[in-house]
Amino acid sequence: MKTDITRRRILAGLGATVAAPAILRATRAYAANPTIKVGFVTPSTGPLAGFAEADDYILEGLRAHFAGGITNNGKTYNIEIIKKDSQSNPNRAAEVAAELILSDEVDIITAAATPDTTNPVADQAEINEVPCITTDAPWQPYFFGRGGNPAEGFQYTYHFFWGLEDIIANFTSLWEGSGVAKKVGGLFPNDADGNAWGDADLGLPKPLAAQGFELIDPGRFQPLTDDFSNYISAFKDAGCEIITGVMIPPDFGTFWSQAAQQGFNPKVATIGKALLFPSAIEALGDRGAGLTTEIWWSPNHPFKSSLTGTSAGDLANGFTAATGRPWTQPIGFKHALFEVVADVISRSDDLDDFEANATAIQSTNISTIVGDVNWANGPVPNVSKTPLVSGQWQKDGDGVELVITNNSHAPQIPVGGDLQLLS
Template sequence: MRSKKLLVVTLVLLALGVLSLAFLTACGEEETTTTTAAPPSSATTAPPSSGTTVPGGTETTGAAEMGEDLVIGVINSMTGVNALTGAEQKWAQEKAAADQNAKGGIKLADGKMHKVVLKFYDDKSSDTEAAAAMEKAIKSDGIKILLSSNTTPYNQAAATVAEQYQAYYHINTSWIDEASPDGSFPGFIGGMNLKWASDIFESAAESGKVAVGGAKAMTEPISKFAVLTENNPDGVGFGDSTKARLEAEGWQVVAYEKFVEGQKDFSSIILKFKNAGVEGIVTLISPADGITFVKQLKEQGWAPKYMFGYKGFWPVEFMKALGPDSDYICFDGFWTETYPYPYAKELGQAFRDEHNGNSSVSVGLPYAAAQILFMAIERAGVFEPGPVRDEVFGGFFPGTTMGDIQYNEEGIAHIPFLAFQWIGGERVVLYPEQFATGKTQTFKPWDQR
């Protein structure tokens, strides 16, 4: 009898141990995901097969011996206010890895092909969490080569940690500005004197060109502007440079307002804009805050004649959340599927196939950044942060979905922005003129729609 009781107790303890282990495993994976297979895509947008040349890779001629997987970390805004833009970034990075693996992977100096595996870490749309995510990737998981998130403060925080451990951080979509000669402006990624991070993007100082270009393409001229931006270093740098550019064009900036990310009430700011006679708004805002702002504009029954938003107005989810109320809103973009660059059209179609026909103006940049990293690894011949970094700094990378890319000796590459406008759920290219598909339409009052 005693032996039977002992057996029952032993079985119960074993069961509890298995359940506890499963629970701990689930908790440990809460903030990371690993991608080892291709995201679903149609046959018409699959990457070229073995034996053909693919953008961002070398020609493959058949089966090769497989080596160990190359695990690349990725810092990404999987949750928080920036999750909508983070989702497109993540899709592009996964697509690039899947396409690379479809070619056999990356060939190193050992003569073997190595499959790319991406391990994602959630920055939770926070610079503090981005730093923590980088720390976890390096110290807990031993990852020393990483792709980036898509917001400047998050990437600055993560890059600072990467510098401490000499891990290579391959950044895209963060302002590239250098510090001013007199030191009054610290710059962004380009001003941090980073030795273990690179960046491909536009400068905040030059980003205002597309908002100006969109305004100049209007059929009804305007002259009074407001600048609305997040109250953080990213936002202030953008706001100051945008205000200066608008004034340099001869326009009046009659209001300049800053807000805290996650703000729920914009009514006082909207009232200030209305009372100042604002005709055009240029803003740097997250998708979630942008949706809130537009809804409150409608609630107050007021709207400008022109509204241009950076970061928050371009995701498909922004347009879907607002429906017809997103019409006439202008926004920036880093890429278009109509670019005359290798694989741009096919990448755009692949995104549409998986997003109910909706397009993207962002995915070409993180896809190209991943292409560049894969080329750099292959050129280095080893999967080590120092040699890979050395291939990027001063490196030239032809045939990406962003065209031919040249990095300077400090690891910075410049790409220009475009201006778009939402019309009937579709994107109209406004600027630059060589890519334009239409003129800027005046923002219609809410009661006239």
Template sequence: MQDGTATGSRPNRRQFLRAVRAAGVAAFAGGAATACAPGPRTADAAAGRDDVIRIGYVSPETGPLAPYGEADRFVVDVMAEFFAANPVHVGGRPHRVEILRRDSQSDSNRAGDVAAGLVLDDGIHLMLVSATSDTANAVSDQCEAAGLPCVATATPWQSWFYGRGGRPQAPFAWTYLFSWGLEDTQAVYADMWDQVATNRTAGALWPNDTDGLAWGNPGAGFPPAVAQRGYTIVDPGNYVGGTQDFSAQIAAFRAGAAEVLLGVPSPADFATFWRQAGQQGYRPRLATIGRGIHFPATVEGIGAAAVNLATEVGWSPNHPFTSSLTGQSAADLATEYRDTSGRQWSQPIGFAHALFEVAAAAFGAVGSADDRRGIADAIAGMRLDTVVGPLDFTAGPVRGVAKTPLVGGQWRPGTTSPYELVVVSNARHPEIPAAGAVEALSAA
């Protein structure tokens, strides 16, 4: 396994990608395309021994989105060890696997640049990318332009598909995603909201990024969905990520008597907002926050004020699913992470692991690791039971997307950790057990 980040800019890379992207508009229109020439080949491949699979992996390990990448080193190390003992068979031949991990630094431009390096300089056969549209979209765009198969996860499919200019009648040819959608988050939040008595007024905390724009979309985001359920939204407008002053938003929520809080801020932004909300006397009865409170470290940093904060849950140790690669249950995987790192599980662990399940299945379906079109087609037609649940890339909602189950949870004081994320809403997925009921936030 190779580890590290690209250093410096490479001459003519961006010029090359612009040319590829321009050519790709014609080559990939309508989803019908032939594979572009593969990247640099190793000495083994040049000598006719095509027995190496090179997989690129991009996620934010540093920067404001670093909690999403916190467990990636663990997952990549475990997968590298697994593949060393269990080579992937391609065309009947065992192939060793090289995983090249890169840090997007929570910056979409950086994500695109390191993706370009993996495609052009490192000659990877497949790209994997995780953790919000800030990273997934830029990496997916580079792969689409270069004609390289790519699998993304852990971002709502609308942010990934429409945020990149996708259209159902002209889907992407090389890039794929498994995750949940806004419709799933809306259903989970609605179920939790309806279990707490409020004045049915929600304050909207939308960042000015791809996820915030998708969630706050007046035509297809949360506003029409919650209006149908009799809720009113107080929307002070999208804020700039990284802001240190949320006084305007807090004042709007207080003036509008918003007893529900709704939003998709980054972990750092939500911690800042929630601290200032407490200082300025704003305390909703229920807060459902996407992205910002997925992680134990964020919640521990907030402290007691985090009890009963609610969020969507895409993976947990209680999910009744098993890895198609290692045979581990979700609980086994969470335990291994705790025993190895000394830290509490977090949701991205399951999704990062499942990326490698999809990768192994795709390579196992083709005769050559250099068959880009074959790999892409294998993903497009894949049905696979994974540690995050059953994936069906043939089912939609749009070509190239497989849905994953979603439930709702709240943070509660823990027994083995300071705070634990407890599933409290499973109406749409009763196969995922609930461990508690929805509770209102405390008044102080």
């Protein structure tokens, strides 16, 4: 690994959120080809495990593709990907990120799946001055949740995904087309996502009000709560016909079951995070059909891999053929994460220098299987946006299928059906 570790960097590591022993790095023992180590933090277990369902499939394909190495300035580098499980816990995510940086001595660290994973990993990387690329979390809780200043940005940590402005635009377009009353019940947990989505200034309240929607927000609930009675009562009293928010699947399952028991039947339910995965919808039984959510990636997205030339459809179908399970949205973004990594490795002016690698990330301009990634385009430093559409889980034979019903803010992605109100 790197031979130029500084005292400042060691002290920064000791001052990180999770204490970890600083390790002086010896000169790398070069084999025929030197090795670039890439750390990858993901919630393999816990309530966010749906985000990691396709990890093994994606990593198997990537390792096969990288078997011949990556060429940089005429030299071939082997690629080693080291995966760590965050256990869906931000403290654990910080801990394993510190392990990857200080013990495994990775050259680049990556992470995906909600701010509970991306933020603590990025914080460890920034403190220890290690280049970091993350995805699968709206950019506002990633950037502002870490204390980001748009006038300055971060030096080592970069993120690509969509933002809350895209969620708002898609959700309101979907609701406008439904013809239902503009009274919206908000479900926002006391976590990074919930606090960002419900934030009075940066979240949903102001934009919804500007478009004529009345948001009823009874306040934050603790994740894994077992009683939503007060929320349901508030929504019924206000005459809410729309429900929205951002929740983990177990919390929405609890809310949706109690809503049925207490006679609350909204006409549209559009929930972020909880309704992304087929397994979560199947767990809801018949009441899973008709629910709506954001769609960041699908087999119908008109993009292909810069690594393999594989289309979105072929990547999704390959997962189903290999596992027997339906495609999930993180498939594309996990693959794209390593498209960016490979591009950075191939372009860096000096792979033995962290600053050069961070500069290579900053100058990225690549078309991936999830769309273009280019940090020069903002909206703030260290953030590149990808397109977002929305849609609905609709019955498909004996199961359900996620159908794109609204593409008004990303017309290059085709619609697959019309919105149906909940019965």
